[in-house]
Amino acid sequence: MSSDTATPAPPTDTPTAPQGERSRSSRRVSRDDLGLLLGLPALCAVLLGGWAVWRATAELDDIEARSLAWGLLVQLFGEHLLLTALSAAAVVLTAIPLGIALTRPAARRAAPAVVTVANFGQAAPAIGILILLAMWLGFGVPVAVLALSLYAFLPVLQNTIVGLQGVDQTLVEAARGMGMSRWSVLGRIELPLALPVIMAGVRTALVLAVGTAAFATFINAGGLGSVITTGLYLFRNSVLISGGLLIAVLALLVDWAGRVLELVATPKGMR
Amino acid sequence: MLEFVLDRAPDLAYRSFQHVSLVVQCVLLATVIAVAVALLVTTVPRLKPVANFVSSVGLTVPSLALLGLMLPVVGIGTLPSVAVVTFYAALPILRNAVVGLEGVSGNLLESARGMGMNPLLTFLRVQLPLAWPVILAGLRVSTQMSMGVAAIAAYALGPGLGGWIFTGLAQIGGQNAVNYALTATIAIVVLALLLDLLLRVLGRFTISRGISA
Numbered sequence: 001m002s003s004d005t006a007t008p009a010p011p012t013d014t015p016t017a018p019q020g021e022r023s024r025s026s027r028r029v030s031r032d033d034l035g036l037l038l039g040l041p042a043l044c045a046v047l048l049g050g051w052a053v054w055r056a057t058a059e060l061d062d063i064e065a066r067s068l069a070w071g072l073l074v075q076l077f078g079e080h081l082l083l084t085a086l087s088a089a090a091v092v093l094t095a096i097p098l099g100i101a102l103t104r105p106a107a108r109r110a111a112p113a114v115v116t117v118a119n120f121g122q123a124a125p126a127i128g129i130l131i132l133l134a135m136w137l138g139f140g141v142p143v144a145v146l147a148l149s150l151y152a153f154l155p156v157l158q159n160t161i162v163g164l165q166g167v168d169q170t171l172v173e174a175a176r177g178m179g180m181s182r183w184s185v186l187g188r189i190e191l192p193l194a195l196p197v198i199m200a201g202v203r204t205a206l207v208l209a210v211g212t213a214a215f216a217t218f219i220n221a222g223g224l225g226s227v228i229t230t231g232l233y234l235f236r237n238s239v240l241i242s243g244g245l246l247i248a249v250l251a252l253l254v255d256w257a258g259r260v261l262e263l264v265a266t267p268k269g270m271r
Numbered sequence: 272m273l274e275f276v277l278d279r280a281p282d283l284a285y286r287s288f289q290h291v292s293l294v295v296q297c298v299l300l301a302t303v304i305a306v307a308v309a310l311l312v313t314t315v316p317r318l319k320p321v322a323n324f325v326s327s328v329g330l331t332v333p334s335l336a337l338l339g340l341m342l343p344v345v346g347i348g349t350l351p352s353v354a355v356v357t358f359y360a361a362l363p364i365l366r367n368a369v370v371g372l373e374g375v376s377g378n379l380l381e382s383a384r385g386m387g388m389n390p391l392l393t394f395l396r397v398q399l400p401l402a403w404p405v406i407l408a409g410l411r412v413s414t415q416m417s418m419g420v421a422a423i424a425a426y427a428l429g430p431g432l433g434g435w436i437f438t439g440l441a442q443i444g445g446q447n448a449v450n451y452a453l454t455a456t457i458a459i460v461v462l463a464l465l466l467d468l469l470l471r472v473l474g475r476f477t478i479s480r481g482i483s484a
Contacts, residue, residue, distance in 0.1 A: 123460045125436070126419060128422065132452050132453060207330075231342075237342075240342055248340070251332060
């Protein structure tokens with residue numbers, strides 16, 4: 001992204017990287033990316049394996065054993081993943097169509113305004129948005145999904161717009177000249193070419209969602225955040241560390257899945 | 272809500288000050304750490320993949336998870352806030368500092384040496400000024416992010432406006448719950464935008480004339 005937008009860049013490498021680096025995803029897999037693609041699952045396996053061994057062998061007191069019961073943790077893990085998946089799906093289904101609409105000739109002039117408004121929203125702390133929404137609409141999973149989606153909306157919208165704007169206009173004209181309709185130009189030329197950038201946005205959205213989903217427990221929407229609150233309230237360091245570790249591992253796995261998705265989605269001709 | 276704010280104006284002002292001061296101090300600390308590490312990474316190129324791995328993986332770790340991992344080590348209060356905010360603030364700056372320092376052409380470094388500059392002088396008068404715009408861009412990203420992270424760190428009784436958000440949550444259904452959460456959230460947004468403006472102005476004055484076309 002250009003360095004003068006007033007946004008907190010979403011927490012991934014892409015947006016903070018200055019100009020020269022951004023097109024990296026559209027080139028061949030660099031060594032750094034390869035390191036991450038292989039290193040992330042290895043790191044997760046080590047962390048998770050080490051933790052599981054500790055959990056299976058450590059002598060836990062009553063409270064610890066109850067808050068770290070296998071069944072409970074698996075359930076929370078699932079809830080966390082579901083929250084992440086639902087909000088990512090909601091974002092993909094809304095932000096990409098909006099991004100496409102905003103790059104069509106009819107609406108092109110509105111795009112900067114929409115992005116500016118979205119930027120302002122992004123400066124709001126996630127925890128504040130989540131809690132305010134819960135006060136307004138009530139507690140529970142749907143509100144958590146809404147809050148997470150709002151938070152993860154901007155990167156996908158912005159990357160969709162940037163990706164589509166980055167498509168060489170001569171290619172679009174050539175396709176039109178060959179007699180393709182506007183829709184087939186969009187589907188067969190513009191979207192495939194913009195896909196790497198769009199997918200980078202989707203990965204950012206996934207990472208934001210999985211991190212924010214940790215707060216879902218504050219509004220009774222489940223997820224692994226509750227392990228941390230339990231650990232804090234009951235003053236059990238082992239529970240606190242387990243919670244932090246499990247959330248971190250889940251986030252890293254989601255990030256990894258996003259990277260794989262990014263790679264798979266890149267059309268063959270662009271790798 | 273106006274009444275609510277007026278009633279608590281001193282507290283609001285104090286918390287805003289705490290919040291901004293926490294973020295500014297942590298970002299300063301993070302800048303020093305990140306630039307030092309970046310300098311190390313650019314002089315020992317073999318470390319570069321490690322730095323890139325740390326900065327992308329680090330930003331993936333959710334702040335609440337890091338807070339949970341940090342609390343047993345540093346206890347509750349201000350210290351975990353400082354640790355967590357500094358950690359996240361350092362990563363974007365590190366990334367940008369590496370790119371910025373790498374962008375300084377080798378010819379310039381050689382000329383500097385040829386002119387008799389020692390490594391410290393070369394860093395201060397050649398490398399840092401040339402890399403500064405990129406580092407500053409990272410600094411702005413860090414500052415915006417830190418404002419939000421500082422709010423979360425308040426969960427472990429850290430300082431700043433985040434405390435009001437959690438007060439609101441705890442008093443939910445009560446008369447002032449929404450006021451607490453809304454005031455704090457708006458204040459954080461406004462302060463974040465003000466800080467960003469300040470950093471832009473700082474850029475005007477600190478980016479070397481020769482490269483700010």
